[in-house]
Amino acid sequence: MMPGLTVLMPVYNAERFLREAIDSILQQTYKDFDFLLIDDGSTDSSVTIIQSYQDPRIRFYQNEKNLGISATLNKGIELAETDYIARMDADDVSYPDRLEKQLHYLQTNPDCAMVSSFARIIDEGGQFVRQDRMKSEHFYYNLTFICWIYHPTVMYRKDSVKEVGMYTATYSEDFELFWQLSRRYRIHTLPATLLDYRETSQSLHQVLKKEEYEQAQQAQVLRNLRYYAGNSYTIPISFIECYRHNFQPLLAEKKLNRIVACVKELDYITQSILNTANPNLERAPVKLASYYKRRYIISYLTNQLPLLQKLMLLYQLETFESLIKQLKVTLKRFVYR
Known part of the structure; x- marks a missing residue:
């Protein structure tokens, strides 16, 4: 019998956190999945760590050379033999019921092409940084400007992703895919924290390729705006x-x-x-x-802004009641100094 879904995890020099990430998938309450790991030319012990596992659900592939995240993900989508694909990164931690909850949502909502979840942000040592909770109904509007969706929280339908061309951007590839999906299909975020998202010194979008990602996102936002305007x-x-x-x-x-x-x-x-x-x-x-x-x-x-400019800005943009409220706050601060 074919598995119910595929978990797709690209790996590149991830030895520090890889075992914790793999274990979090293998210990899911939902058991019927293929675990597709693709090493993208690692030079550390990542391959050795993967090969130490004997779980029959693991399918392991190695790129002959480093292809980059988008090409590796597209390879994984083509290799996946199931209708549903859950994304996972090699430095994050999925909660035990993540796959079960997301698969249930997609199966009971056939008009939805992708479901994500809230994420808890941790640092390199696994310590809590912040908790992100954005209401699902606000994602569509805000996705025009900012990618609120954490890539390793998503599960999507393979056919829908292939329909929009899979991953087409070298940088900010997740933002691009989510946007393209949202133009044709409904997307949803479960109001539950199902993953610990790790911020590290090796993060491509925050550290190593920050400028490239910033430029890509600026171009994407302008393209998004042109879709509407x-x-x-x-x-x-x-x-x-x-x-x-x-x-x-x-x-x-x-x-x-x-x-x-x-x-x-x-x-x-x-x-x-x-x-x-x-x-x-x-x-x-x-x-x-x-x-x-x-x-x-x-x-x-x-x-x-200085006080006078602040009041002028409110006068031009806000209601009379908002302006009066700001004046009262300012006067209180002045009186009680």
């Missing part, structure tokens, strides 16, 4: 970075009118999203997600 749509890079919650480029311009224009442009983008048909579009959640994003941006930027 038209192929000729363009905005300054400082606006894109602000929507990605990197506020320094916009603040460095030291122009209040640019901040106002940036926030008003976000309002236009939100309306464009609401006007574009999509299998993930639900109007009320999009409006709520946009409200939270707008409030967060305004709150952060006003806190970086």
